Amino acid sequence: MNRIDLKFKRLKAEGRSALITYICAGDPTLHITYELVLELERSGADIIELGVPFSDPIADGPTIQRAAQRSLKHHTSLSDILELVRKIRQKSQVPILLMTYFNPVYQFGLEKLARAAAGSGVDGFIIPDLLPESGREISRILRKHKVDPVFLVSPLTSSKRLGMINRNSSGFVYYVSVTGVTGARAGLPRDIAQRAPELKKMIKKPIAVGFGVSAARQVAALSAWFAGVIVGSAIVSIIEKNIGKKDLVAKVGRFVKSLKS
Amino acid sequence: MLPDKNGYFGIFGGKYVPETLVPALEELAAIYRQVKNDVVFKKELHYYLTTYAGRPTPLYFAKNLTLLYGGAKIYLKREDLAHTGAHKINNTIGQALLTLRMGKKRIIAETGAGQHGVAVATVAALFKLQCDVYMGAEDIERQKLNVYRMQKLGTKVIAVTSGTQTLKDAMNEALRDWVTNVRTTHYMLGSCAGPHPFPLIVRDFQAVIGREAKKQILRVEKRWPDYLLACVNGGSNAIGLFYPFYNAKKVKFIGVEAAGAGMNKPHTAATLSKGTIGILHGAKSYLLQDKDGQVSPTHSIAAGLDYPGVGPEHSYYKYTGRAEYVSATDQEALAAFDLLAQQEGILPALESSHALAYLRKLAPKLDHNKIIIVCLSGRGDKDMEQLKEKSNIKMTIYDPK
Numbered sequence: 001m002n003r004i005d006l007k008f009k010r011l012k013a014e015g016r017s018a019l020i021t022y023i024c025a026g027d028p029t030l031h032i033t034y035e036l037v038l039e040l041e042r043s044g045a046d047i048i049e050l051g052v053p054f055s056d057p058i059a060d061g062p063t064i065q066r067a068a069q070r071s072l073k074h075h076t077s078l079s080d081i082l083e084l085v086r087k088i089r090q091k092s093q094v095p096i097l098l099m100t101y102f103n104p105v106y107q108f109g110l111e112k113l114a115r116a117a118a119g120s121g122v123d124g125f126i127i128p129d130l131l132p133e134s135g136r137e138i139s140r141i142l143r144k145h146k147v148d149p150v151f152l153v154s155p156l157t158s159s160k161r162l163g164m165i166n167r168n169s170s171g172f173v174y175y176v177s178v179t180g181v182t183g184a185r186a187g188l189p190r191d192i193a194q195r196a197p198e199l200k201k202m203i204k205k206p207i208a209v210g211f212g213v214s215a216a217r218q219v220a221a222l223s224a225w226f227a228g229v230i231v232g233s234a235i236v237s238i239i240e241k242n243i244g245k246k247d248l249v250a251k252v253g254r255f256v257k258s259l260k261s
Numbered sequence: 262m263l264p265d266k267n268g269y270f271g272i273f274g275g276k277y278v279p280e281t282l283v284p285a286l287e288e289l290a291a292i293y294r295q296v297k298n299d300v301v302f303k304k305e306l307h308y309y310l311t312t313y314a315g316r317p318t319p320l321y322f323a324k325n326l327t328l329l330y331g332g333a334k335i336y337l338k339r340e341d342l343a344h345t346g347a348h349k350i351n352n353t354i355g356q357a358l359l360t361l362r363m364g365k366k367r368i369i370a371e372t373g374a375g376q377h378g379v380a381v382a383t384v385a386a387l388f389k390l391q392c393d394v395y396m397g398a399e400d401i402e403r404q405k406l407n408v409y410r411m412q413k414l415g416t417k418v419i420a421v422t423s424g425t426q427t428l429k430d431a432m433n434e435a436l437r438d439w440v441t442n443v444r445t446t447h448y449m450l451g452s453c454a455g456p457h458p459f460p461l462i463v464r465d466f467q468a469v470i471g472r473e474a475k476k477q478i479l480r481v482e483k484r485w486p487d488y489l490l491a492c493v494n495g496g497s498n499a500i501g502l503f504y505p506f507y508n509a510k511k512v513k514f515i516g517v518e519a520a521g522a523g524m525n526k527p528h529t530a531a532t533l534s535k536g537t538i539g540i541l542h543g544a545k546s547y548l549l550q551d552k553d554g555q556v557s558p559t560h561s562i563a564a565g566l567d568y569p570g571v572g573p574e575h576s577y578y579k580y581t582g583r584a585e586y587v588s589a590t591d592q593e594a595l596a597a598f599d600l601l602a603q604q605e606g607i608l609p610a611l612e613s614s615h616a617l618a619y620l621r622k623l624a625p626k627l628d629h630n631k632i633i634i635v636c637l638s639g640r641g642d643k644d645m646e647q648l649k650e651k652s653n654i655k656m657t658i659y660d661p662k
């Protein structure tokens with residue numbers, strides 16, 4: 001069992017859902033990302049997604065696009081981020097997944113990346129432009145190194161595909177709550193509650209729901225249905241508004257605490 | 262038959278998209294499979310291509326240019342004479358008919374030079390579809406005329422200010438729109454790029470160029486050409502000309518990419534010459550990128566060639582040696598533009614001027630009995646404003662002496 005499996009198992013025993021928080025590595029600097037990850041964990045995040053910036057993030061809305069741009073301004077690379085995770089591992093065993101697009105992964109080299117990721121303490125990868133059928137090779141290689149490939153399900157995914165995605169994912173399955181890109185939304189689609197039972201029937205792994213979740217009441221509502229709730233853009237916006245301020249890390253921490261209440 | 266059922270041309274192509282787009286791509290592939298050999302569909306397509314778009318376009322023997330270069334016979338496939346002024350209309354009429362069959366009421370598109378955007382806006386008006394076109398802010402500036410044309414046709418042009426503000430970023434934004442509105446919207450991709458089945462569909466709709474050229478050259482020359490020459494961005498005009506000749510192995514294919522200010526400069530748009538294999542906008546193909554896999558900024562004077570990627574079928578042609586890919590600089594393209602205007606009385610698009618520029622290297626060294634067909638993919642009216650502003654640049658005219 002890796003850190004992700006253990007975490008979901010423990011949470012299940014406690015009858016809780018995972019709060020999964022996304023930040024973009026290197027936004028605004030890798031050092032602040034380091035402090036942010038530790039603060040996120042202290043503030044109640046159960047699992048961390050670290051964004052690896054890509055020049056052309058087609059699944060992201062403006063907030064995360066800007067974060068990636070800020071990070072790329074100082075050429076943050078996948079190697080830098082693996083190094084960062086290695087450093088975090090000296091202090092924390094919080095499960096960490098890297099979220100990026102397929103091209104940076106492909107350029108790094110699949111085998112080399114899987115080995116390096118496992119060595120640094122990365123627990124999984126989420127690659128929104130990679131379908132399980134296009135990702136057979138990387139899934140096999142990641143699993144060989146005990147790193148989880150997490151695939152996504154959308155509101156339009158057919159039930160036939162749900163089974164296939166279930167089989168190809170490890171750790172958990174990412175349910176994209178809306179048709180659209182990342183970004184905070186005031187309301188969540190009404191069909192989520194209706195969709196959850198079908199998803200749970202076909203998917204035998206924990207399901208985490210993301211895209212658009214930004215407030216404590218949404219987290220609470222979704223926790224009733226899903227094993228994990230993912231918050232990204234809302235946190236990234238707080239980082240953006242507080243760049244250059246001394247209390248950036250503390251402010252992010254306060255916000256994450258508020259999500260749990 | 263390529264692509265295979267998963268959309269691969271050898272190792273290139275495929276489907277690298279968010280899960281949300283899978284049903285739409287499957288629906289598109291299914292509807293296309295259904296109508297591809299359907300007599301009613303083919304008749305309807307033929308009807309619009311002939312009565313509306315003005316096909317077949319002429320194959321013109323460029324006598325003055327041939328004499329000037331003093332080598333091979335040069336023929337121009339006159340896509341500039343198709344309705345809206347470029348080959349792009351071949352694809353948009355086809356995709357519009359697919360859109361109607363899917364029952365979708367809204368279309369979106371990306372555009373660089375604005376020629377694809379205008380062709381999309383045109384079919385939107387013709388078939389009563391709501392239409393939004395994404396265009397990079399820099400391209401809006403250099404192809405203003407096409408922006409007005411799209412607006413007059415009833416299309417909303419949305420300026421994209423992210424990234425390099427050119428075609429790549431317009432495509433990012435169009436994909437984001439599609440992921441959001443996929444239930445009601447068809448993404449009318451403008452080149453033989455993107456995820457499967459776009460490279461297949463766009464190639465098939467553009468193949469009318471090569472099918473006509475084949476018949477036309479047989480009629481006048483009683484034989485097939487020796488060389489086919491076309492500019493390549495995504496590569497739709499080139500693949501349209503090349504593909505019907507694929508099995509005629511003696512016919513050589515040459516694609517011309519944009520070298521910008523020169524191949525030794527950091528920013529070109531010569532993907533097949535300078536790129537490495539990567540994944541952008543839904544397909545595996547050659548790509549201009551850095552060692553970390555970040556996509557490189559590009560430069561070309563021609564907005565319609567200013568893109569770091571290329572269609573997967575061209576990557577396959579390069580990889581297997583079926584086609585050769587070369588490049589032409591901004592200055593060479595400008596010179597070729599002037600030359601065609603002065604020799605033949607034709608103003609070519611700056612994109613097509615890149616293909617014409619390579620004639621200078623190719624035609625003189627070939628025998629008089631050799632035949633070159635150049636795809637004159639579009640007309641240059643759209644570029645006049647940009648050229649006027651650049652008229653302080655000294656343009657060199659080719660002098661054979």
Ligand SMILES: Cc1ncc(COP(=O)(O)O)c(C=O)c1O
Pocket residue numbers: 347348373374375376377451452453492493494495496497498499564565566610612613638639640
């Ligand atoms: C006239 C003309 N030719 C060529 C192109 C390049 O596209 P493709 O490589 O798909 O033919 C464009 C694109 O805007 C164009 O407007």
